[in-house]
Structures are given as C-alpha cells and as structure tokens.
Amino acid sequence: MMPKILVVDDDRYTRTLISQMLRSSAQVFLAPDGAVARQLFAEHDFNLVLMDQRLPNHQGLDLLREFRTQRPRMVAILMTGFADVRDAVAAVREGLFDYLTKPFEDLEALEAVIGKALEIDAAYREINSLRTRLAVTSGAPVVVGQSATMTRMLGQIQQVAGLDTTVLLEGESGTGKDVIAKLIHAHSPRSGKAFLEVNCGGLPESLLESLLFGYEKGAFTGAAQASAGYFEKAHGGNLFLDEIADMSPKLQSSLLRVLQDHSFCRIGSTQPRTTDFRLICATNRALAGEVKAGRFREDLFYRINVVAVHLPPVREREGDVFRLAVHFLDFYNTKFGKQCGPFTPAALAALEAQPWPGNVRELQHCIERVVAMQPGGVIDAVHLRPSGGSGQGADSMTTTAALPKLVYRQARAGFERDYLRDLLAAAAGNMSEAARLSGIPRQNLYVRMKRWGFVTEM
Numbered sequence: 262m263m264p265k266i267l268v269v270d271d272d273r274y275t276r277t278l279i280s281q282m283l284r285s286s287a288q289v290f291l292a293p294d295g296a297v298a299r300q301l302f303a304e305h306d307f308n309l310v311l312m313d314q315r316l317p318n319h320q321g322l323d324l325l326r327e328f329r330t331q332r333p334r335m336v337a338i339l340m341t342g343f344a345d346v347r348d349a350v351a352a353v354r355e356g357l358f359d360y361l362t363k364p365f366e367d368l369e370a371l372e373a374v375i376g377k378a379l380e381i382d383a384a385y386r387e388i389n390s391l392r393t394r395l396a397v398t399s400g401a402p403v404v405v406g407q408s409a410t411m412t413r414m415l416g417q418i419q420q421v422a423g424l425d426t427t428v429l430l431e432g433e434s435g436t437g438k439d440v441i442a443k444l445i446h447a448h449s450p451r452s453g454k455a456f457l458e459v460n461c462g463g464l465p466e467s468l469l470e471s472l473l474f475g476y477e478k479g480a481f482t483g484a485a486q487a488s489a490g491y492f493e494k495a496h497g498g499n500l501f502l503d504e505i506a507d508m509s510p511k512l513q514s515s516l517l518r519v520l521q522d523h524s525f526c527r528i529g530s531t532q533p534r535t536t537d538f539r540l541i542c543a544t545n546r547a548l549a550g551e552v553k554a555g556r557f558r559e560d561l562f563y564r565i566n567v568v569a570v571h572l573p574p575v576r577e578r579e580g581d582v583f584r585l586a587v588h589f590l591d592f593y594n595t596k597f598g599k600q601c602g603p604f605t606p607a608a609l610a611a612l613e614a615q616p617w618p619g620n621v622r623e624l625q626h627c628i629e630r631v632v633a634m635q636p637g638g639v640i641d642a643v644h645l646r647p648s649g650g651s652g653q654g655a656d657s658m659t660t661t662a663a664l665p666k667l668v669y670r671q672a673r674a675g676f677e678r679d680y681l682r683d684l685l686a687a688a689a690g691n692m693s694e695a696a697r698l699s700g701i702p703r704q705n706l707y708v709r710m711k712r713w714g715f716v717t718e719m
Contacts, residue, residue: 263288264308264379269298269324270340271317275363279311282372287379295319302328307335308382309375311361314341322352329356336382338374356639359606362704370705377606380580384587391588401447402440405588406581410573414441421568422448427520429565430543432572435620438543441572442501451539454498457491462507470512471528480529492525495538505542505565506551510558517561540565575617575624582613585621589628590640601632607642607714614678642714678713685715 268279269292280289290305292298294317302310310328314321325337339352339360353360358378365371391403404415421428422445430438439458446456461469471481475490491500502508508516519525520540524533542565551557575582586609590602604612617623631644688695692710696703 264382265290265305266375266379267292267298267301267305267307267310269293269295269311269316269321270313271315272313275313275340275365278365279371282368283375293317295324298324302331309378310335310337311375312337312339314339325352325357326355334385336378336385338378353605353639356603358603362708366702366705374606377609380583381587381603381609384584387584388588388591402443403588404437404440404444405584406578407584408573408578408581410577410579411581414570414572417568417570418445419448421445421570423450424568425450425539427540427542427565427567429548429567429569430541430572431547431569432543432545433574433620434545435622436572436574437621438545438572439501439503441570442499442503442541442543445541446499446501449499449539451498455495456499456501457495458501458503459491460503461512462504466509466512469508470515473512474515474525475527477527477529480527484529487527490525490527492519492536492538493527493534496536498538499541500538501541501543503543504545506544506546506548506557513558513561517558517564520561520564575620582615582617582624583609585624586612586628589625590632593629593632597632599632599635600637601635602640605639605641605714607711608640608645610678610713611642611645677709681710681713681715685710 263286265288266283267290268276270276271293273293276291276293280291283289287308290301290307292301298312301307310325312321312325316324321339321341325339328337329335336358338358340363341360342363358381359374361371361374387405387407391405404411406412406415418441428445430441432438442458443456446452459469459472464472471488471490473490473492475488475493476484478484478487502516515525519536523537524535526533548557548562548566552559552562575585583604586604590604593599594601612624619626627645630647631640635644684695684699688698692703692707695710696706699706701709
C-alpha cells in the first residue's frame, strides 16, 4: 500500500512539482490553504505532511502544531523561503522532522528528504505494531528490523522455531543472540515450559557444572542442601547455552553425554535422572575454526550444529539503524518517564554513518545514555557525542579502514559530514567564503551544514 502524503502550499507550481515527482510512489493529496488542509487531515491518516510556512490566513508552523496535538507522532516537513529559515530551524528543535527552502534547486535532495521522512513514519508505525502484538502475545521478545539480511534470518527462525531440533546461533557480540533464542522459545511447542539461559563464558568451570547438573547435599563444601540443575529444571522446555565455545573440555564431554543419552547425575550422586529439553546454543566465534584449533570437541560440534543460523552485524543491516534507534528511544522514554525526541535528520545521519562495531548492544547503550542525560526535547547529532572515554561513538570519525565495511550510503554520509566540517574550518566559519570555496550555492550549503548541526543560526 502506497504511503499518503499531504502537500499544503498556495503555490500551484510547487504542488504540481511535488505531486508529479511522487505520483508513482505515493498517494499525494493537495491543499491550497489551511481550511482544505484541515479537512483532508481529518479524513486521512497521512504518513507525511509537507507544509508551506506562508499560507493565506495561516502560518504553516501554527497549523503543524495544531495537527501535532491530534497526532503527536506525525512526521512533517516545513517548506519555507530563505528569509524564514530561522523559524524553520526553531521548528526542527520543537520536533519537526526537517525543513526545505524554496525554490527547490536540488530535486534529488528533495526526494531523499521525503524518502527519509517516510522511513521514519514507517519506523514509528512498526513500533506501535510491535506494542500491539506484545499486548496480545506476552512474553514474545521485540525484534526490530526490515533489512534483507534480517528478513532472511527471521525466515529461518520461523522455519525452525516449531521444530524440536537443536539450533546454533552464530554472530558477533552484541547482535542479539539472546533475543533470538527467546524468540525461538516463544514460538516453539515448548513455550509453555521453562526457558533457562546460561552464559558459559561468564562462570568458572566448577560453578557452571553445578549450575547445569545440580548437586546433592554435602557434595562439596557449602552444599548445605540438594539443588536441581538447569538440565533438570529445563525438562520440557528450552535451554539456552550462550558462548558455548568458552565451555571447558571437561564440560564439553559431559554435555555431549547428556545430549546423547538424555540422562545425567547430580554432582555427588550416582542416581541417573532423565531429562527432555530443546537445546539452543550461541557463539561469537567460528566453531569450525575452534574445532581445527583443538579447542572444541569435533563430535560435540556435529551434535549441536544441526541447524545453524547466522545473525547479521549492524553494518550488514542496511536501513535498520534508524528503526532500532527509534525503538530504543521509545523504550527508554517509557522506562525513564521522559519525552525525548524525535531525532533530527543530523542525528539520524550521524547514527547511520557509524559502523557500530558493538552492534545492537552498542547502539542500545548509546540511545539509553542520550535519554538518561537529556531532560527532553529533540535529539540532535551533538547529543550523541559521548561525554568522555575514548572518544569513540556516534560522532567519531569514519576512518578509511572502516569504509569497506560500510554500504555506499553510509560512506557518502560520513564523507559529507567530514568535508563540511573541514570546509567550515577552512573558511573560518564564514558561510559566504565556504560557499565560494566549495562551489555550492550559499543557500544549499547552509541547509546541508544545518542538517549536520554545524550551524544553527543565519
């Protein structure tokens, strides 16, 4: 279904230009004044509103504020003459997605801004849909992403979740293997039973052994009473062993026997106990390489490598960064009782330009920090900068070494940011001189500078 866009402008040429540009990709509704705009807005759920600042008997900003009281998450772009840019910049700080200066000299840039605004609207709607779905199916984790790599991976999960077979989740640290394990559990026939998870790399061998196998009273110093282990407690349900490559050789051998015989003995006992659980494993290392290096048992590898699912890193999830950012913004606003946001275009560009080596976890912590530190209001690129530490984060420079890991759009955004920053420095902050040096019209250059947060006032 094509998105609906409302264009409000008393200039027939502007309405016609935008309508013809978008006619193959959107349903475009045209309004020459505020009265018609109000009527159309009441009748349709628009994905985007493009509003002229100067209308007959109306100010575009006032009308947008009125619309936002009815639909707080409405995505809107203000169209304004160059003389009214200050008002437009102030509107962006209030939560307007972006503004465009007329006359439009760069139709490609116009189309790109509209496309990004529609993506933001889609992200908001996706988050609302997830909320509704979670209200119906409580316990199912939220998985955000519509990139091709995530779609393929989720298709694999849908195929195997209902099958009573071992699943091996492979992926870099921070890609969300624990979330996917919970998703498999939620959609498995065992969802009504226990889901237990253990990080094999975070516990000493003796503690991990007692946690998995359980123990009898007096089995070792401190065992004041008998305790059931996870093999026992997971009976009928799912057991998730995270970072299984860190399991010691002794426990690898013990686990293999449990998987083969479906029986085990508690520590300090010779009485066999039977168990029936579905095993889900995860690793951030290539297990085949660990086998060759002699660090992982080959027979255990073949036993758990029944269905292997690769979780893509964030750098391979084109288009998912802003969706994840919107989701985490919504989550932490709710958790902290705040009203931060929305993201400015400069903030979104900064987020998408980063390779995120820590993957989803790093991005999540970035948004958590921003919401925790901000009292409220829109989030701009400057708010994403870490307050201390190594200097790496959302405003760190995209180095040449990182470029091969970036898709073209991300690399281009990083180049533009760095180029404009250096250009402004070379011109000693003088916009007219910067325009002369770059060959970009001053008006267009100012718009680009503003989107990256390098200038805020005329």
